[in-house]
Amino acid sequence: xxxxxxxxxxxxxxxxxxxxxxxxxxxxxxxxxxxxxxxxxxxxxxxxxxxxxxxxxxxxxxxxxxxxxxxxxxxxxxxxxxxxxxxxxxxxxxxxxxxxxxxxxxxxxxxxxxxxxxxxxxxxxxxxxxxxxxxxxxxxxxxxxxxxxxxxxxxxxxxxxxxxxxxxxxxxxxxxxxxxxxxxxxxxxxxxxxxxxxxxxxxxxxxxxxxxxxxxxxxxxxxxxxxxxxxxxxxxxxxxxxxxxxxxxxxxxxxxxxxxxxxxxxxxxxxxxxxxxxxxxxxxxxxxxxxxxxxxxxxxxxxxxxxxxxxxxxxxxxxxxxxxxxxxxxxxxxxxxxxxxxxxxxxxxxxxxxxxxxxxxxxxxxxxxxxxxxxxxxxxxxxxxxxxxxxxxx
Amino acid sequence: xxxxxxxxxxxxxxxxxxxxxxxxxxxxxxxxxxxxxxxxxxxxxxxxxxxxxxxxxxxxxxxxxxxxxxxxxxxxxxxxxxxxxxxxxxxxxxxxxxxxxxxxxxxxxxxxxxxxxxxxxxxxxxxxxxxxxxxxxxxxxxxxxxxxxxxxxxxxxxxxxxxxxxxxxxxxxxxxxxxxxxxxxxxxxxxxxxxxxxxxxxxxxxxxxxxxxxxxxxxxxxxxxxxxxxxxxxxxxxxxxxxxxxxxxxxxxxxxxxxxxxxxxxxxxxxxxxxxxxxxxxxxxxxxxxxxxxxxxxxxxxxxxxxxxxxxxxxxxxxxxxxxxxxxxxxxxxxxxxxxxxxxxxxxxxxxxxxxxxxxxxxxxxxxxxxxxxxxxxxxxxxxxxxxxxxxxx
Numbered sequence: 001x002x003x004x005x006x007x008x009x010x011x012x013x014x015x016x017x018x019x020x021x022x023x024x025x026x027x028x029x030x031x032x033x034x035x036x037x038x039x040x041x042x043x044x045x046x047x048x049x050x051x052x053x054x055x056x057x058x059x060x061x062x063x064x065x066x067x068x069x070x071x072x073x074x075x076x077x078x079x080x081x082x083x084x085x086x087x088x089x090x091x092x093x094x095x096x097x098x099x100x101x102x103x104x105x106x107x108x109x110x111x112x113x114x115x116x117x118x119x120x121x122x123x124x125x126x127x128x129x130x131x132x133x134x135x136x137x138x139x140x141x142x143x144x145x146x147x148x149x150x151x152x153x154x155x156x157x158x159x160x161x162x163x164x165x166x167x168x169x170x171x172x173x174x175x176x177x178x179x180x181x182x183x184x185x186x187x188x189x190x191x192x193x194x195x196x197x198x199x200x201x202x203x204x205x206x207x208x209x210x211x212x213x214x215x216x217x218x219x220x221x222x223x224x225x226x227x228x229x230x231x232x233x234x235x236x237x238x239x240x241x242x243x244x245x246x247x248x249x250x251x252x253x254x255x256x257x258x259x260x261x262x263x264x265x266x267x268x269x270x271x272x273x274x275x276x277x278x279x280x281x282x283x284x285x286x287x288x289x290x291x292x293x294x295x296x297x298x299x300x301x302x303x304x305x306x307x308x309x310x311x312x313x314x315x316x317x318x319x320x321x322x323x324x325x326x327x328x329x330x331x332x333x334x335x336x337x338x339x340x341x342x343x344x345x346x347x348x349x350x351x352x353x354x355x356x357x358x359x360x361x362x363x364x365x366x367x368x369x370x371x372x373x374x375x376x377x378x379x380x381x382x383x384x385x386x387x388x389x390x391x392x393x394x
Numbered sequence: 395x396x397x398x399x400x401x402x403x404x405x406x407x408x409x410x411x412x413x414x415x416x417x418x419x420x421x422x423x424x425x426x427x428x429x430x431x432x433x434x435x436x437x438x439x440x441x442x443x444x445x446x447x448x449x450x451x452x453x454x455x456x457x458x459x460x461x462x463x464x465x466x467x468x469x470x471x472x473x474x475x476x477x478x479x480x481x482x483x484x485x486x487x488x489x490x491x492x493x494x495x496x497x498x499x500x501x502x503x504x505x506x507x508x509x510x511x512x513x514x515x516x517x518x519x520x521x522x523x524x525x526x527x528x529x530x531x532x533x534x535x536x537x538x539x540x541x542x543x544x545x546x547x548x549x550x551x552x553x554x555x556x557x558x559x560x561x562x563x564x565x566x567x568x569x570x571x572x573x574x575x576x577x578x579x580x581x582x583x584x585x586x587x588x589x590x591x592x593x594x595x596x597x598x599x600x601x602x603x604x605x606x607x608x609x610x611x612x613x614x615x616x617x618x619x620x621x622x623x624x625x626x627x628x629x630x631x632x633x634x635x636x637x638x639x640x641x642x643x644x645x646x647x648x649x650x651x652x653x654x655x656x657x658x659x660x661x662x663x664x665x666x667x668x669x670x671x672x673x674x675x676x677x678x679x680x681x682x683x684x685x686x687x688x689x690x691x692x693x694x695x696x697x698x699x700x701x702x703x704x705x706x707x708x709x710x711x712x713x714x715x716x717x718x719x720x721x722x723x724x725x726x727x728x729x730x731x732x733x734x735x736x737x738x739x740x741x742x743x744x745x746x747x748x749x750x751x752x753x754x755x756x757x758x759x760x761x762x763x764x765x766x767x768x769x770x771x772x773x774x775x776x777x778x779x780x781x782x783x784x785x786x787x788x
Contacts (some may be wrong), residue, residue, distance in 0.1 A: 007401040007503075059463050069453050070486045070771035073642050073778035082778055083657075086642040087492055088484040092464045098481055109401075109503050248467050248480040263477075377464035384467035384476055 008108040012231045012238035013392060015044020015224035016349035021188045021217045021337030025124040029058065029220075033075035033120040036220035036342075040116065041079065044224035045234040048080035051224075052112030055102045056088045057095030057119040057341035072118065081116065093288060093376025094246065095119060096221065096344025097388025100372075101244045103225050104390070108241075113227045119346070120220035121339035149213060152291035153205040158258040159296060160207075165311030167207055171198040172314050173292040174211050177328050180321060181335025183362035188217050188337030198292075212292035217337030221346035239355045242369075243275030243391035248384065263387040264301030264375055271389040272303075277369060279303040282325060284354055284364045286347035287373040289332040298373060299327060321364055329354065329362045340376070344388055347372035351392045368394040402502040406625045406632035407786060409438020409618035410743035415582045415611045415731030419518040423452065423614075427469035427514040430614035430736075434510065435473065438618035439628040442474035445618075446506030449496045450482050451489030451513040451735035469512065479506070487682060487770025488640070489513060490615065490738025491782025494766075495638045497619050498784070502635075507621045513740070514614035515733035543607060546685035547599040552652040553690060554601075559705030561601055565592040566708050567686040568605050571722050574715060575729025577756035582611050582731030592686075606686035611731030615740035633749045636763075637669030637785035642778065657781040658695030658769055665765070665783040666697075673697040676719060677761040678748055680741035682769045683726040692767060693721060720758045723748065734770070738782055741766035745786045762788040 017039020019032050033056065041048060056072025069088075076082045085106075091098045096119030103117040159165050175195055181187035193201075193211055201211040231238045247270070249263035272278050279302060287302065289295035296310035304325050305313045313319060319327035330336045330350040333343060351370030353359040375387040411433020413426045427450065435442060450466025463482075470476045479500075485492045490513030497511040553559050569589055575581035587595075587605055595605040625632045641664070643657035666672050673696060681696065683689035690704035698719050699707045707713060713721035724730045724744040727737060745764030747753040769781040 069484060070778060073771055073780055077778040082642055084642060085640050086780060090463060090482040246479050248476055248478060377467055384464060384471040386467055
């Protein structure tokens with residue numbers, strides 16, 4: 001890709017909104033999406049009729065085609081924005097990042113002036129007990145036991161062996177994120193844990209314990225994006241999309257090793273170049289911490305510290321609110337919750353609140369630049385994955 | 395939307411390929427997609443490493459997230475194009491049209507030079523007997539019996555009442571499309587029927603009979619798109635994307651009536667304007683004929699004849715191969731088959747073959763301009779829908 005296309009307009013985030021991320025199995029996907037869209041539209045000051053394009057990210061349709069295809073069109077019709085261009089996207093954990101990127105792109109290219117990026121998923125509806133272990137019918141690796149928690153446990157074990165990181169350092173990721181979550185009224189878990197409590201919680205996939213793994217969550221998040229030349233009509237406090245990238249990879253064929261994601265490195269390099277910024281310019285990062293081990297690995301993919309030093313960075317407190325580079329001030333997926341496709345959009349809500357100075361008790365003081373990172377979809381036996389990154393600035 | 399963006403490059407279709415559209419429940423979605431991608435890549439002359447972007451349209455994941463999310467990433471890794479930007483899209487019947495549009499757009503805007511648009515679905519895997527009647531949990535209309543065949547039957551009855559069209563005219567749609575399908579080696583049904591056989595086939599949803607309804611199909615289609623300035627590296631017989639549109643609508647709130655789709659009219663108007671062409675310039679049309687009644691309605695939405703005269707146009711033979719404006723020379727969804735997300739891509743394969751003079755016994759002689767139309771997703775109680783149109787020229 002050309003890192004920066006000369007004809008692009010600047011695009012602002014002018015409205016953000018979300019539903020709570022909790023277990024709410026009784027609510028439909030449409031209900032969750034409508035709640036998030038209403039909140040984002042209200043926050044933005046737009047009228048629904050102004051919306052030219054909408055992307056809806058979703059993995060967990062209520063039961064496949066027969067129960068809920070065209071989820072975006074359905075939600076759009078319920079919030080009065082049906083007469084626009086609507087596309088449903090799915091990219092596993094990176095679906096929300098994809099919706100943000102695509103809405104930004106259409107507006108930046110001049111196709112539309114105002115758009116909505118929406119993400120919604122319901123894990124409690126989609127996941128039947130035990131089925132987390134099953135994957136595609138032709139998926140040998142999963143049949144042999146290579147599931148998401150297994151993979152994350154291997155990442156942790158490999159990081160410990162290769163770089164000398166310790167279980168306590170991984171536990172500190174959970175401690176930090178739950179401490180942040182306790183300050184976030186939108187978080188699924190608002191309770192602090194000690195390192196000992198994390199290490200002594202139930203062993204799920206050695207060495208990963210229960211409190212190092214994100215919960216099942218149901219929820220939605222939405223943002224309103226707007227072309228620079230139209231922003232003044234709606235808001236006096238825009239924040240700006242500064243860089244974006246989406247990279248896929250054939251994991252086992254092309255990645256370097258378990259603890260370094262080549263697609264994460266490539267995506268962050270492209271997004272940094274587009275934004276004209278580097279890791280040192282970031283004031284906060286929201287990244288994919290479905291497991292404590294992936295936070296450590298992703299910190300390194302993003303260049304927040306040298307490879308192998310993510311555990312030390314965490315131990316030293318540099319990733320805490322008030323530290324050198326706060327990571328997951330929201331509480332991250334571990335405490336905030338993780339309705340897959342919603343998370344990449346929810347991260348932009350969180351960063352926007354910090355950049356506006358509206359993040360309450362978890363406010364990163366003086367934040368001017370935030371990066372949102374999601375990675376996942378290492379499905380079909382972890383063969384293939386996708387990483388989405390969006391950078392937002394004041 | 396701005397109908398034509400001044401900074402866009404021309405984009406060519408340089409390769410097309412598909413799997414058979416038949417009942418092949420034993421094959422996975424990935425296998426079907428790989429077959430189509432291999433065929434399109436071979437036809438195009440590109441190397442897999444040239445691919446910068448891939449869109450994969452799919453509704454029927456093998457069983458929701460747990461069995462096959464990131465289908466596009468999975469297929470891409472199996473054909474050697476994993477290290478690019480991949481997005482899975484879903485827009486019901488218009489999913490394939492969406493994948494084509496989005497690949498065209500990214501290349502046209504200069505983001506990438508070569509891309510693949512892929513559509514794949516398996517209806518026999520997704521649809522359990524009887525479940526076609528069920529929709530979203532909060533879907534009142536479907537619970538009351540408003541399903542796709544019911545809707546199509548209402549369209550047919552309303553068209554007959556409003557314009558005096560006859561059951562024989564609708565039956566002639568099926569007769570024509572099955573006659574075309576009999577000439578198409580890729581068609582699911584390669585057998586001719588008479589008007590009497592169509593009218594006397596089993597009554598499904600009065601006045602719609604079984605042979606007026608498309609079959610359950612499993613299959614995939616793929617095309618390779620390329621920026622104008624790179625085409626000469628790969629092929630001497632490109633065809634060109636000339637216009638594209640994707641429009642959604644809140645059906646019951648905004649559409650005029652059952653037989654005229656406002657989103658179909660708006661999408662075709664926009665695509666015609668972008669191409670600088672009108673209905674009279676078309677040499678062939680591939681359109682959404684999941685039901686014989688929708689072919690008649692869609693003929694009118696596209697302006698191939700005045701509103702209400704679609705039945706007469708069909709009766710007169712104008713839509714046959716060799717007629718004034720051949721419609722569905724492939725056999726359409728009725729005979730070709732309809733694996734939902736594959737169809738909008740398959741239509742571009744068909745039009746490309748005609749424009750190259752490679753359509754065999756069903757060749758539309760001297761064809762220079764073709765239009766592909768898909769409409770669907772009138773789900774969640776038919777509240778919301780989406781129409782995708784792409785125009786291709788020599």
